[in-house]
Each structure stands twice: as structure tokens, then as C-alpha cells.
Amino acid sequence: MLTTTADRERTLHVEHCMGTVFTIDIRDAGQWTGAVCDVVGWLHRIDRIFSTYRPDSDISRIRRRDMQVADADRDVADVLDLCVQMHRETAGFFSALWSGQLDPTGLVKGWAIERAAELLRMHGSRNHAVSGGGDVQLAGQAAAGRPWRVGISDPHDRGRVLSVVTGRDFAVATSGNAERGDHVLNPFTAALPRDLASVTVVGPSLTRADCYATAAFAMGANATAWLEAQPGHEGLVVSATGSVTSTTGWTGGPMQDPQE
Numbered sequence: 001m002l003t004t005t006a007d008r009e010r011t012l013h014v015e016h017c018m019g020t021v022f023t024i025d026i027r028d029a030g031q032w033t034g035a036v037c038d039v040v041g042w043l044h045r046i047d048r049i050f051s052t053y054r055p056d057s058d059i060s061r062i063r064r065r066d067m068q069v070a071d072a073d074r075d076v077a078d079v080l081d082l083c084v085q086m087h088r089e090t091a092g093f094f095s096a097l098w099s100g101q102l103d104p105t106g107l108v109k110g111w112a113i114e115r116a117a118e119l120l121r122m123h124g125s126r127n128h129a130v131s132g133g134g135d136v137q138l139a140g141q142a143a144a145g146r147p148w149r150v151g152i153s154d155p156h157d158r159g160r161v162l163s164v165v166t167g168r169d170f171a172v173a174t175s176g177n178a179e180r181g182d183h184v185l186n187p188f189t190a191a192l193p194r195d196l197a198s199v200t201v202v203g204p205s206l207t208r209a210d211c212y213a214t215a216a217f218a219m220g221a222n223a224t225a226w227l228e229a230q231p232g233h234e235g236l237v238v239s240a241t242g243s244v245t246s247t248t249g250w251t252g253g254p255m256q257d258p259q260e
Helices: 033-050 058-063 074-089 105-122 206-228
Strands: 004-006 011-017 020-026 128-132 135-139 148-154 157-167 170-176 196-203 234-239 244-246
Touching: 011 033, 020 033, 020 105, 033 058, 033 074, 033 105, 058 074, 074 105, 074 206, 105 128, 105 135, 105 170, 105 206, 135 148, 135 206, 148 170, 157 170, 157 234, 170 206, 196 206, 206 234
Parallel strands: none
Antiparallel strands: 004 011, 011 020, 020 128, 128 135, 135 170, 148 157, 170 196, 196 234, 234 244
């Protein structure tokens, strides 16, 4: 755990968990210690349940066949159902099975962040951002009359900003190899995608945006065309050679939920 800072209009907390760094940024005045503690507890609980590096996690025990899904924490079945749904929505390019092993971690981080943002809402916060590993769920605005702004970095030059997403109540997820190296495979060929350097997806839900970004990256050259067909989502795609394409609705603003 790292430090929490607070002033009249902002509470900021940074937490190490799941092998990455999470930021809880509340832009409402008031005392938010209890809310931050709940979010931190939630993140560590999810790590204990889903980590493939912890031999005692529910997922590790299921992988070893020491535990059935029905006997695991209730969130395991919910996450696996979401994985099946994302598998269908992405024509199989998002997968929770690798080399015959169950691994839902490609969905868990974004889902955990989105749920953490919901926890803050339950505590009464209307303006906040929860981020982890470069993905972020945002609520409300950064300050009175000022929308959130999220910079999208060039994977070929981390000091260069390619685009800025501006708005309120939206999520941004990026998949690529710039920060974590090669970690996304094409589930149909088991090969590393070599056509792209990164895919960024903007939408209302980080769970779905994160899965869509991963799937689009795995698709390679077809990523932009596939994202174009996803209602309520827009994407920015950077190729391995540095060329940049985007969906026609990419303006940097938040997308509307197609179910609303």
C-alpha cells in the first residue's frame, strides 16, 4: 500500500495489487477514507480469488481440479459467465482458455476496476476515476465544469500523445505490447499478433472495453473494421509500423451505451 493524499476537493490513493498499480482518484469534497478502504479491500480480495500466481487462489485450485466452480467464491461463476459472453461478442478472439488452462485474468482487471467505481458511487461519490495498468473507468467530471481528459500514448514513443479522450462517465482501455511485452495471443493460431502495436477502445463499461481492446489486438489487421461494427464503442489502432487508424466516430469523447 502506498500513501493517500487529500485536500478539500480531491482524495488520491495509489495501491499495488494484481502485479500492477491502481489509482483511486475522488474529485468530490469530503471524507472518503471508508470508501477508499472498501475499494482497496475489494481489489485485494479479487486478487486472492483470481490470481494464477497464488497457489491458494480459487482459480489456481480450479485449474488443479482441487475445487469445482460451484464451490468457489460466488464471483468466479459470474466472471466465467462474462468470459463466455465476451467470447461470443468477439467471435472467439477473447478467450479465457489458454493451452487448455482456465485463465480469466484478461477480463478480471477491467471488471474489478469497473466494480470499484461502482463501490465509490455506493459511498456517494459522483466524480471519480479508478485506473489500473493503463485502463480507467471515469465518473462525473474532473472538476466543476471541467470534463475528464485521458491521453492516449504512442506505443512507439511513450512521450508522445496521439489523442486525448474528453468527456464524462466513460471508460478507456488499451491493449498492446508497449508496457507488458508480448502477452496477447491469437486464440485460433496461438501466435503472437505482429500487425499492431496497440488498440485503444472507448466505451461506457471498462469490462467490455478492455475485452474488446484485447480481442481487436489479437485480430491484427482486421481490428479497426471489427471495432467499427461495435455499437457504443470507438477505437484507435496503431500498427506495428506506426500508422494510425480509427473508427469513424473517434472524436475522443465518451460513447453512449447502446442499451440505454
